[in-house]
Amino acid sequence: MKQPTFLLLHCLVVGTLALGQTWQSNHHRRSVRALAIKPSAAASHDTSNVSGVSPFADNGTALASSSGRNAANETGNASFSSSLVGSFNLFLIVCSTTAKSTEPISGDGGWETAAAKAKAFIKGLTIDEKVNLTTGVDSIGRCIGNTGRVTRLNFDGICFEDSPVGVRLTDYASLFPAGVNIAATWDKGLMKKRGEAMGEEFRGKGVNVALGPMMNLARNAAAGRNWEGGGADPFLSGVHASMNVEGIQSKGVIACAKHYALNEQEHYRGYPVASSSNMDDRTFHEDQLWPFAESIKAGVGSVMCAYNRVNGTYSCENRRLLNDILKEELDFQGFMLSDWTAIESLYASVMNGADVNMPGMCNGDANQPNPAISNNSFWGQQLGDAVRNGTIPESRLDDMVTRLMAAYYQLGQDENYPPVNFDSSTENTYLHGQLVNEHVNVQGNHSEIIRTIGSASTILLKNVKNTLPIDFSKLKKITILGSDAGPNPDGPNACASRGCDQGTLAVGWGSGTANFPYLIDPYSAIQNYVHNKSPDTTIQAVLDDFDYGAVNETVIQADACFVFANADSGEGYVTVDTNAGDRNNLTLWHGGDELILTTAAQCANTIVVLHTVGAVLMEAWHDHPNVTAILYAGLPGQESGNSLLDVLVGTVNPSARLPYTIAKLRSDYPSDVLYTVSNKSTSFIPQINYDENLNIDYRHFDCANITPRYEFGFGLSYTTFSYSGLTIKVLSTVPANSMQPGGLSGLYSDALNVGFTVKNTGAHDGNEVAQLYIGFPESAKEPPRVLRGFERQFIKKGQSVNFSIGLRVKDISIWDTPSQQWVIPDGELTVYVGASSRKIYLHKTFALCLD
Numbered sequence: 001m002k003q004p005t006f007l008l009l010h011c012l013v014v015g016t017l018a019l020g021q022t023w024q025s026n027h028h029r030r031s032v033r034a035l036a037i038k039p040s041a042a043a044s045h046d047t048s049n050v051s052g053v054s055p056f057a058d059n060g061t062a063l064a065s066s067s068g069r070n071a072a073n074e075t076g077n078a079s080f081s082s083s084l085v086g087s088f089n090l091f092l093i094v095c096s097t098t099a100k101s102t103e104p105i106s107g108d109g110g111w112e113t114a115a116a117k118a119k120a121f122i123k124g125l126t127i128d129e130k131v132n133l134t135t136g137v138d139s140i141g142r143c144i145g146n147t148g149r150v151t152r153l154n155f156d157g158i159c160f161e162d163s164p165v166g167v168r169l170t171d172y173a174s175l176f177p178a179g180v181n182i183a184a185t186w187d188k189g190l191m192k193k194r195g196e197a198m199g200e201e202f203r204g205k206g207v208n209v210a211l212g213p214m215m216n217l218a219r220n221a222a223a224g225r226n227w228e229g230g231g232a233d234p235f236l237s238g239v240h241a242s243m244n245v246e247g248i249q250s251k252g253v254i255a256c257a258k259h260y261a262l263n264e265q266e267h268y269r270g271y272p273v274a275s276s277s278n279m280d281d282r283t284f285h286e287d288q289l290w291p292f293a294e295s296i297k298a299g300v301g302s303v304m305c306a307y308n309r310v311n312g313t314y315s316c317e318n319r320r321l322l323n324d325i326l327k328e329e330l331d332f333q334g335f336m337l338s339d340w341t342a343i344e345s346l347y348a349s350v351m352n353g354a355d356v357n358m359p360g361m362c363n364g365d366a367n368q369p370n371p372a373i374s375n376n377s378f379w380g381q382q383l384g385d386a387v388r389n390g391t392i393p394e395s396r397l398d399d400m401v402t403r404l405m406a407a408y409y410q411l412g413q414d415e416n417y418p419p420v421n422f423d424s425s426t427e428n429t430y431l432h433g434q435l436v437n438e439h440v441n442v443q444g445n446h447s448e449i450i451r452t453i454g455s456a457s458t459i460l461l462k463n464v465k466n467t468l469p470i471d472f473s474k475l476k477k478i479t480i481l482g483s484d485a486g487p488n489p490d491g492p493n494a495c496a497s498r499g500c501d502q503g504t505l506a507v508g509w510g511s512g513t514a515n516f517p518y519l520i521d522p523y524s525a526i527q528n529y530v531h532n533k534s535p536d537t538t539i540q541a542v543l544d545d546f547d548y549g550a551v552n553e554t555v556i557q558a559d560a561c562f563v564f565a566n567a568d569s570g571e572g573y574v575t576v577d578t579n580a581g582d583r584n585n586l587t588l589w590h591g592g593d594e595l596i597l598t599t600a601a602q603c604a605n606t607i608v609v610l611h612t613v614g615a616v617l618m619e620a621w622h623d624h625p626n627v628t629a630i631l632y633a634g635l636p637g638q639e640s641g642n643s644l645l646d647v648l649v650g651t652v653n654p655s656a657r658l659p660y661t662i663a664k665l666r667s668d669y670p671s672d673v674l675y676t677v678s679n680k681s682t683s684f685i686p687q688i689n690y691d692e693n694l695n696i697d698y699r700h701f702d703c704a705n706i707t708p709r710y711e712f713g714f715g716l717s718y719t720t721f722s723y724s725g726l727t728i729k730v731l732s733t734v735p736a737n738s739m740q741p742g743g744l745s746g747l748y749s750d751a752l753n754v755g756f757t758v759k760n761t762g763a764h765d766g767n768e769v770a771q772l773y774i775g776f777p778e779s780a781k782e783p784p785r786v787l788r789g790f791e792r793q794f795i796k797k798g799q800s801v802n803f804s805i806g807l808r809v810k811d812i813s814i815w816d817t818p819s820q821q822w823v824i825p826d827g828e829l830t831v832y833v834g835a836s837s838r839k840i841y842l843h844k845t846f847a848l849c850l851d
């Protein structure tokens with residue numbers, strides 16, 4: 001076959017990439033084609049023109065549920081789906097009696113030994129023992145989820161525990177900065193280190209599967225769980241996810257990529273009825289699937305299917321999602337775990353690709369009998385019976401258990417893995433006379449990395465005339481204002497699942513939390529520091545957000561007024577101040593706007609510090625001449641106050657960048673949470689249509705030419721940088737194009753290398769986050785610019801540093817729905833380099849074409 005060459009127009013000729021090989025499987029599977037340079041005659045990318053059944057639709061292999069309840073739902077979906085028109089392609093449900101097997105584990109990409117060990121392990125198991133490993137035993141185990149045991153083989157079962165910020169529901173463990181904070185560092189090294197530290201803690205507690213990272217995109221600014229994930233951009237979120245997976249798994253703990261897929265709001269995610277997120281195949285591949293693909297490439301051992309439906313079908317029984325895309329196209333070798341009670345059927349979920357049902361039971365009643373051995377589960381006993389009577393082939397059950405055990409062996413958990421030493425249901429040492437909590441301290445020196453990440457994720461948004469960094473010894477009087485500066489009066493862990501907004505905000509609420517071992521609030525941190533360094537400086541504070549009289553009195557004659565405010569959100573099972581998970585609005589909580597304005601009215605040096613779960617509207621006070629600085633600290637975890645202090649005094653020069661856009665108006669965003677539907681029937685399925693297609697977040701602002709308050713990627717430094725010398729080199733690697741977790745290996749091989757120089761032109765040493773955006777040819781119908789690379793480097797003042805950012809084949813490709821493959825579009829590509837999605841300092845346009 002002819003090997004295509006990349007040719008850089010304007011005379012640079014450069015190497016060859018073996019991109020045109022057709023990959024032939026050596027084991028039977030659906031045909032998967034290799035990446036190819038798109039021939040000029042290739043079909044249009046406008047998915048609305050695709051005729052026939054969409055590739056993002058099921059080709060008649062989705063199976064009727066064995067339960068009447070689900071069969072009814074599916075019929076409802078099918079008729080509703082088919083009445084919809086528009087640019088997204090729908091998942092057509094066709095009931096069939098012919099079971100098509102799902103993709104079994106192949107052992108590809110370094111999983112051979114683990115798969116073989118897993119197969120050997122299950123060889124002697126009875127059907128009931130195998131079922132016992134696939135269906136959770138609910139509250140009978142010690143973790144938030146537990147499989148059964150195989151006692152005669154001394155196998156203790158698998159323990160699943162939340163969360164993406166640390167080991168949940170236990171003591172002597174850390175609470176790390178949230179996902180959205182680590183994304184804001186744009187630092188791959190810190191992302192990995194955070195994962196390693198977390199991995200040590202999960203392992204130390206005996207947890208087999210850590211339920212994170214969370215990688216749903218911040219599609220809607222108000223969506224409750226945005227803070228758990230890596231922001232609004234697929235590429236950034238993909239780096240966050242893969243670094244976290246690598247870090248956690250380097251300690252032998254199985255990570256879990258969640259929630260697959262399109263679980264991007266809390267309203268209607270499952271109660272009382274699960275909404276359907278409807279999306280076209282191309283957007284799915286390029287945006288929402290991207291971080292999952294990167295996690296699988298990083299070797300993630302488990303993926304969690306979501307509560308919501310996707311294109312009409314429950315995620316956990318959606319064959320296109322679970323089997324065709326994850327297990328076939330992405331060659332996922334681990335196991336597909338359900339979100340808690342997200343399994344809604346036996347036959348459809350098992351036959352379409354779900355492998356483990358957690359916590360096992362049908363509904364949320366924890367007092368029911370062990371689901372694995374009772375009828376209180378869509379699986380459990382019913383699964384065993386279905387295998388015995390031949391409705392479900394035993395080979396399918398075998399693959400479910402093999403995948404679970406393969407992850408266990410792949411991560412080396414068969415050797416010296418600590419047993420579970422805590423009980424998530426209680427912090428008491430004994431339960432029913434048995435030792436359940438050994439109170440193992442797993443924190444190590446993680447407070448250091450937590451503090452570092454906290455300051456590295458604090459975004460400087462405004463800094464008039466170098467207000468910051470601040471030298472407290474030069475100030476006679478400072479004031480600290482707002483409840484967000486101080487402690488929660490009831491203690492940091494007073495509210496279950498952190499479901500309240502009292503005192504300083506350092507994490508959101510829901511299952512994505514952990515217990516604080518301690519929480520350093522900003523007021524204490526600043527006061528201790530100032531008291532030690534410059535005891536003559538007076539510090540006053542008003543922590544009551546609404547005591548404007550006291551505020552007015554206190555700010556008089558202050559040299560600097562630090563106003564703290566926040567905005568909170570979380571998972572939908574907890575409602576805080578009428579916010580049912582998703583935020584009701586994008587404004588600051590506890591009258592934050594009013595507090596800032598009241599302060600700024602009297603204090604010429606008002607420094608605003610915000611702890612927020614995501615974007616907040618700032619127009620009410622942003623341009624006030626007395627607002628001299630704004631720090632956006634996100635959710636920094638247990639070291640909050642110390643991290644902030646490091647930035648305030650300049651021990652750390654801020655380098656964090658926004659992982660989402662801050663708009664001037666809520667209506668400027670391309671999509672919003674669906675809060676309510678007029679049809680209140682519980683059989684009506686709310687439809688969430690991803691009509692923005694590829695234009696998520698900044699891409700919409702760029703495309704529609706809307707000026708945001710702060711664009712994606714924005715963040716200031718105490719120093720300044722200049723960019724120069726852009727070079728683009730085509731690499732002459734010849735990748736072997738084989739199947740591996742993540743998809744065809746050629747997609748991940750290096751295609752281009754982009755080099756440039758950054759000089760620190762200011763007065764402070766500091767890190768610079770250089771960002772690389774790709775502009776595709778117009779015919780590709782992409783957003784104006786998409787992030788496809790970044791690098792953070794430390795540069796001493798006056799010095800220059802060379803940056804080199806690699807672009808993989810996938811990074812310069814788009815998903816071609818008709819041919820179901822990634823293609824590099826014909827025409828000119830532009831590489832944009834700069835310090836945000838709008839501060840572009842260098843760019844170069846060139847074309848890659850076939851030789």
Ligand code: BGC
Pocket residue numbers: 144162211258339340511
């Ligand atoms: C959440 C998951 C979590 C699980 C177990 C569910 O409600 O969606 O993210 O891992 O509960 O707590």
